[in-house]
Amino acid sequence: MMYLDALTELVPWFHALDHTHYARWIPVHLKDMAELTTKHPDVARKFREGHFTVQKTQRVFSSIPIDQAHEQNNACIKGDGGAVGLTDNPSALVAGWLRDQKLPG
Structure with a gap:
């Protein structure tokens, strides 16, 4: 290889x-x-x-390494308030957490 x-x-x-x-x-x-x-x-x-790659679009040869996709996601989360904005605002954090929970049934 x-x-x-x-x-x-x-x-x-x-x-x-x-x-x-x-x-x-x-x-x-x-x-x-x-x-x-x-x-x-x-x-x-x-x-x-x-x-061993992540394909973010349907275009041919658009795959990127998993670690690069992870870094891009981290950048998105950190930008424009992102996760930091959520942790600074407890009600937004709880609302986001509740929104992501699956209800039984």
Whole structure:
């Protein structure tokens, strides 16, 4: 897999350039990925099928990595009052929480 090959080649550079966390954790990630097929075959199959991105539109090639989608959602929540505005206003927080609850029945 090209992704794993590229990461393997980058490991010495992380050490040489003193990127401590990458140098420490990329080899762990590579080991986990190497064992994925045997330890978690369903997850490995999903990765091979391309289920590691988020598609926000129906346009072809518009998928983005999950972590990038997560960061974009965080930016939306934080912007224009967002979550901060809710936590500063207890009634808005309770109203938002109540609105999102599912009623039994």
